[in-house]
Amino acid sequence: MSTTASAVPAAQLAARYGLVPSSARPSFDTYVKALWQRRHFIAAFATSRAATQYSGARLGQVWQVLTPLMNAAVYYFIFGVLFQTRGNIENFEAFLVTGVFVFAFTQRSVAVGARAISGNLGLIRALHFPRAALPLSLTIVELQQLLVSMVVLCGIVLITGEPLTGMWLLVVPAVLLQALFNTGLALVLARVGAKIPDVSQLLPFVTRTWLYLSGVLYSIPERTSPGPLRDVMMANPAAVYIELVRDGLMDSHTAPSYAWYLAIGWAVVAFCLGFWYFWAGEVKYGRG
Structure with a gap:
């Protein structure tokens, strides 16, 4: 019997019993x-990664707060003291630390997303599960670390003289929208990183440039003239989420009226496109 003839009954049997290729x-x-059915796996994976991330360091989980604090101290000295950018910003200390903490959430989510597939090939090749579970879990880890850092951030903001008001509650939806946006980015970079692992080496330069363009260290309206350039910089998603958190925590800061619309738009578009883009490459992960 020829190969073609023998293949026909096999195909018919597969169709009759609803069989599909395992790699389809x-x-x-x-x-x-399938992702929803594995929600407990995603939560357990995120918890284990969070617990082991700093296991090799003496200070352990304290580093998740110390790192952005040390970055903020360096930026304060360079930009606040040497370049005198603090002169035009009320409560520059709270302004700066808020920007650093919020941007660090996106920065870390992008970095771990790029390594979500390439850094877990052993798990991918050993178990069958939706690969999107990996970037989703890693983004949850970063969200958990942000929530711990937010306790420290709120303490710093209070110490600098900002009052505790009902506006602080707006930080919760702002952070959740940012988490949705970060997840979309992580999904995109997970697929890109699976095919081009070297993208992880390029990301620090990209995110550093993004930081300088996002108003983390200075006020965009103070440093730019009205026009297209200011509009583009203020519409930058990182700047939008930073503005919203500052607006919630700082009585001396007011975010643009359109910021919430942009925050929702960026979150929905990034997550939907990112999820679709990652799903489209599902069969390629862990091969080669």
Whole structure:
């Protein structure tokens, strides 16, 4: 019997019993359902990664707060003291630390997302599960670390003289929207990083440039003239989420009226496109 003839009954049997190739990409709705069924795996993976991330350091989890604090101290000395950018900003200390902490959340999410696939090939090749679980878990880890850091951030903001008001509650939806946006970016970079592992080496330069353009260290309206350049910089998603958190924590700071619309738009678009883009490459992860 020829190869072609023998293949026909096999195909018919597969169709009769609903069999599909194990490597075939599932439909979009099936993929979403599979992820939901593995929500406990995602939570457990995120918890274990968070617990072991700083296990080799003497100070352990304290580094997740110390790192942004040390960065803020360096930026304060260079930009606040040497370059005197603090002169035009009320409560520059709270302004700067808030910007550093919020931007660090996106910066770390992007970095771990780029290594989500390439850094877990052993797990991917050993177990069958929706690969999106990995960037989702790693973004949850970064969200957990941000929540710990926010306790320190709120303490710093109070010490610098900002009052505790009901506006602080707005920080919660702002951070959740940022987490959704970060997840979308992490999904995109996870697929890119799976094909081009060297992208992780390029990311620090990209995110550092992004930091300088996002108003972390200075006030964009104070340093730019009205026009297209200011509009583009203020619409930058990192700047939008920083502005919203500052608006919630600082009585002396007011975010643009359109910031919430941009925050929602960036979060929804980034997550939807990122999830779709990652799902489209599902069958390629862990091969080669």
